[in-house]
Amino acid sequence: GENVEQHPSTLSVQEGDSAVIKCTYSDSASNYFPWYKQELGKRPQLIIDIRSNVGEKKDQRIAVTLNKTAKHFSLHITETQPEDSAVYFCASQKAYKYIFGTGTRLKVLA
């Protein structure tokens, strides 16, 4: 069935460094790829998304890239800050259905 693989499962970076999280999806018909940030005990919050007709999207310190041929998409966070520490989930969507990755726990060390 459809699945989304996400790596790494944990990531520690020094404050100010960049962080990259990668996802691979299996269904080539997927056409929408959101990223969510989830702080402990809180709801997932959408931070950025990309559609299949776009290769890259940027919003301040956050960017997402999509390689449809390889079925890869990645989240890039630059100039990381302690408040970026959270669990990040990627997802792929086909029609109405979302498949989530297993999450990356990001720790930004001050």
Add this chain to the structure above:
Amino acid sequence: GAGVSQTPSNKVTEKGKYVELRCDPISGHTALYWYRQSLGQGPEFLIYFQGTGAADDSGLPNDRFFAVRPEGSVSTLKIQRTERGDSAVYLCASGGGTDTQYFGPGTRLTVL
């Protein structure tokens, strides 16, 4: 405006009991999803409503799980004969015609 709300925020029950979890979506949102999130995992799709009908319930793990949305707004997830393995956070999300879905805060279900 108000976001997605879920009640209760926490539910502790005993094995074998029946529970109902409620979701109030964003007003006017026709799409509603239920997910289950176990510790250290991503949300797992359970069921999708478009309006009042369950368009896809393929994620419900077995026939002990059922969900309704009788008037196309509030939804209730019902779990019969709860088992310890049902313990998880149950998330609801709604969407208003675009791809974006908005999550509620979740209900943490603990089955003793």
